[in-house]
Amino acid sequence: MGGGNQEAVKQLQTLMENVDDEQLKNTFQIMHQGYQTETLIRFLKARDWSVAKAHKMLIDCLNWRVENEIDNVLRKPIPTDLYKAIRDSQLIGMSGYSKEDLPVIAVGVGLSTYDKASDKYYIQSHIQLNEYRDRVILPTATRKHGRYIGTCVKVLDMSGLKFSALNQLRLLTAISTIDDLNYPEKTDTYYIVNAPYVFSACWKVVKPLLQERTRRKIQVLQGCGKEELLRVMDYESLPHFCRKEDSKSSKHHASGNSENCFSFNHAFHQQLYNHIKQQAIIMESISPIRQGSFCVDIPEPDPDDAKIAKTIENEFHKLENQKNGFTNSLTGLTVNGH
Incomplete structure (x- = not known):
């Protein structure tokens, strides 16, 4: 890891140390499992080592975990x-x-x-x-x-x-x-x-x-x-x-x-x-788990990912149309052959 990347890790670490919300801090500990630096590096890689973008991504992730009770899944x-x-x-x-x-x-x-x-x-x-x-x-x-x-x-x-x-x-x-x-x-x-x-x-x-x-x-x-x-x-x-x-x-x-x-x-x-x-038995012995189905908020996809999904959809439609056209051509040949 180069010097610039090391500095990015330090900056992101400082930003995370300034988080004062206890729920966010608790879910972050569960998420990194004692490997905080390695976790920060993952988010930095995902945002091309932009500290600001990685910080936003990580905070959004922690909020998502808290709001959807991911720690209890x-x-x-x-x-x-x-x-x-x-x-x-x-x-x-x-x-x-x-x-x-x-x-x-x-x-x-x-x-x-x-x-x-x-x-x-x-x-x-x-x-x-x-x-x-x-x-x-x-x-x-x-x-x-x-x-x-x-x-x-x-x-x-x-x-x-x-x-x-x-x-x-x-x-x-x-x-x-x-x-x-x-x-x-x-x-x-x-x-x-x-x-x-x-x-x-x-x-x-x-x-x-x-x-x-x-x-x-x-x-x-x-x-x-x-x-x-x-x-x-x-x-x-x-x-x-x-x-x-x-x-x-x-x-x-x-x-x-x-x-x-x-x-x-x-x-x-x-x-x-x-x-x-x-884990459910242990949790139930401490405090009853809230009943009901587990529903998760689906984050908005990254625009690039949405573009890829749309491209796949369009390509599938194109291939299907080609297949149907080919099948229809064969059917026509068979009918004419009789």
Whole structure:
């Protein structure tokens, strides 16, 4: 870190020391988990080392946490049957660790349907995953290896991606906005695998819109990416959809498969769900938890992110129209052939 960046960290640290609101100070402690400097650096990176912009972003984040009671989200279990349904339709899990000891997060982008629960439960589940990662997984890895570990790697399975994904764009944009504004710089590298034509076509138009910092993090791999991923993680940590060339996708996600990190029965989700239930019991013994569903205010997306979402939507529509036109042409040929 250069001298200018060190000075930026000091300036932001001074600004945060001047925060006198107790709720903001408390949630900041929960958020940084004892690694304040590393947290400040994340927000500075997200705002290209502008102290003023990073300070605003961080204060907005802390206010969002207080207003939406994010500190208590790991004490609010989703009912078991509903949580199982979410795990079958919001495909995400942790398959292991990289050779650099970073958690490996697997995401079934193409086959996630988000149709088994209302949006608020998918958002609640996503935030719980984020908070569990930041409060349990990463601090545990840091203590185990004796050095700070604050990021993860993500393997995104695009198999099954269809034009119908447009129906999920609003929810996915909301989740992405929450991550961008409140959990910045938590992913070291994104590995894209099993990319169909739909993704490749969208990637061509979206890639130029991304900041260089983000573009450098994204690697589109051939096929299931097994060979390339084995350079950064052991076989045991490969997501199930990357283990064989003939198991191209995350569609084999039977809920009883303990090898499938998307499954409710996988060790990661069992540990996460049991942690939430235990925290709820502890909290209930101290003071009753306010009943009712967990609803979160969705921050306004960054204009650049909104532009990217609109570009994806337009490209999907364009590709769908091309497909329909091609299908109609084939139909006409068939009819004329008879």
